[in-house]
Amino acid sequence: MRSKLVAGNWKMHGDRAAIGELLTALKAELPSEPSVDIAVFPSSVYINDAIKVLKGSPVAVGAQNVCEYAGEGAYTGEVSAAMLADVGCRYVIAGHSERRALYGESDALVVTKVKRALDVGLTPVLCVGESESEREAGQTLEVVARQLNALWDQLSVADLGSLIVAYEPVWAIGTGKTATPEQAQQVHAFIRSVFAEKDANLSNEMRILYGGSVKAANAAELFSQADIDGGLVGGASLNAQEFSAICRAAE
Ligand code: 13P
DSSP states (O other): OOEEEEEEEEEOOOOOOHHHHHHHHHHHHSSSSSSSEEEEOOOOGGGHHHHHHTTTTSSEESSSSSSOSSSSSSSTTTTHHHHHHHOOOOOEEEOOOOHHHHHHOHHHHHHHHHHHHTTTOOOEEEEEOOOOHHHHHHHHHHHHHHHHHHHHHOOOOOOGGGGGGOOOOOOTSSSHHHOOHHHHHHHHHHHHHHHHHHHHHHHOOOEEEEEEEOOHHHHHHHHHHOOOOOESSSSSGGGGGHHHHHHHOOO
16 A cells, blocks of 8 residues: 655745744644655755754655765765765655756656665655647657656666656646646556556555645545555645645545
C-alpha cells in the first residue's frame, strides 16, 4: 500500500520573517500525527531554519535543486547532495520544469541529479510533464516517456527503490488551470506502466504525485484517483491553512 505524500514547493518565495511565520503556522495547523507524509521545500538559504523549526514535527524538509557533481569541488554557487543530507534534508526535487526551461536542464542532467540524491540516501522527486503545445499536438505520453527513458541510461531498477515521480503538466503550473482528475490519472497510469515494464514491484510501490494548480478545492478529487499518490503544490503551499487543507484531503 503506497502512503500519500503532500509536498510544498516554495520556489523562490519569502524572506526570513515570512518563512518563519509560515513554518510556525504550519506546525500549528497540521495534525501532529498525520496519516500521510508531508514535506516542504524552501529556498536553500532557509533550509536550516525550516529544519530547526520543524524538528519533532512530522513535516520533512527537502531541497528544490542539487548539484550534478558528487563530492566536494570547485563548483561555485552549487550545493551538493551530501551537503543537503548533512543538514537534514530528506528529499530533493530534480528536473522541475522551471529548471528545464529557464536553466536548460536536459533529461540526462536531471537523471544525474537523481543519481546524486540516491547516492547519499536522499529521496529524489523527479518532475516530468508536457508543455501546452506538446499536449495540443498529442505528444503528452511521448514527452513523458522520453523524460523517464533517460533514467535507464544511468540507473538500474535496484537503484530506483526510493524514487518519487511528480507529473506536472507545464500548462497547469501557476496558471490556475488544473488538469482534470481524468487527464492526470491517464498520465499517472501511463507513468506506472512505463515502470511496470522494468519491474512490477517498483511500479506498484512507486509514488506518483500530481502538481499544477493543486488547491484545497480540487485536491480531494485528484488524490482519489487510483494512481495519484499525493501532490507537489506550489502557490497554495505558501498559505498554511490552504496547505493543511490539502494535506487533510490526502488523508
Ligand atoms: P502551482 O501549484 O503554483 O501551480 O505550482 C506547481 C509546481 O510547480 C510545484 O512544483
